[in-house]
Amino acid sequence: MYTSEKAPAKINLTLDALRKRPDGYHDLEMVMTTVDLYDRIDLTSIDGTSIQLDSSSGLVPQDERNLAYLAARILREKTGVRKGVHIRIEKNIPVAAGLAGGSSDAAATLRGLNRLWKLGLSLEELAQIGAEIGSDVPFCVYSNTAIARGRGEVLEPIPAPPKCWVVLAKPSQGISTADVFGRLRVDQIEQHPSTSHMVDALKKQDLKAVIGSMGNVLEPVTMAMHKEVSRLKEKMHLFGASGVLMSGSGPTVFGIVPKESRAKRIVNSLKGFCEQVYAVRMLGVHRSSLLD
Structure with a gap:
């Protein structure tokens, strides 16, 4: 079995820091949206229970340090699934760029595996799992336009920008x-x-x-x-x-x-x-x- 997902880049129309929190992070308030620049995530079922990952870019880790790999592992832990999967990342979003490429890859992996494994989880449930992976992952699960608060995981959907x-x-x-x-x-x-x-x-x-x-x-x-x-x-x-x-x-x-x-x-x-x-x-x- 096989499925593919698009992982779009995000941009910040606004980014504000309100205060520094006791845990060392900052309370943020941001307006984030997406642009038509995508990574492609190909997910293929494999025999056994291993998670395998490779990428078209040598600039990203191709093991458990990759957020897409982490997303697959955490999703299996949360759902009890013991299936194997091969994750292929066709990288188009620049790395370490402020465009949430890694987070979007993780979010696309969650969406794709939800379908591949027929888990029936809602986007809200996937976003909650995504919050354990990284601050931008919940936003990337929805890939809409939103106000993001807290570390970025508290989301309020708002209208998309005009075409441009x-x-x-x-x-x-x-x-x-x-x-x-x-x-x-x-x-x-x-x-x-x-x-x-x-x-x-x-x-x-x-x-x-x-x-x-x-x-x-x-x-x-x-x-x-x-x-x-x-x-x-x-x-x-x-x-x-x-x-x-x-x-x-x-x-x-x-x-x-x-x-x-x-x-x-x-x-x-x-x-x-x-x-x-x-x-x-x-x-x-x-x-x-x-x-x-």
Whole structure:
């Protein structure tokens, strides 16, 4: 038996840190959505009870350190399933990029195995399991547009962004999320993005207001560590993106662009400065994940 799942990349339209918690994590409030850049997860039943994993990318672990592998193991523990599976990850989302590629792979594995093993679990139940794997996994289980609170696992669905194009550009150097949060000082944040303004803009399908409401409190921290991020943001503005922001803890910078023709021009202009550049559609809703 065999099934496939799409694992879309996420971007943060807003990211705010409210306070540092006693457990060392931060209470966050974010508006997250998805874009039309996918990894593909192929799941094949195998004899025995082993979990096997391989990937098209040598940049991701291909053993129990991979979040997709962890998702399969935890799902088996929760449900008592003793079936074997081979997981193949066709990697298109840049690694260590602030786009939740690993989390989305794990979420897609949960959805796919739920179908392959005929478990009958709801998305809510899969999201609860996903919270044990990583903070972004519950959001990626739904792959819609949502306000994410807590560490990112408390979700409130909201309307998807209006149709537009997104240019993604990832600098060569990866970023450690732990390092970025370790340097964040909540009491020194100069400007907090407004979640309510962003939600209002999404409800009105007002792209200009969406762009005006974007903000990420981690951006100054990451930019202080990696000057390439700020240079890339400046270039994207210069080449004509309507709104530009770093996603997550970085280093990927994204630009909102109303029209495909302009998005492609920006991509061509950025290729001299950055190898990993993509023009993709804004997604924002979970589409049929079964691949032909």
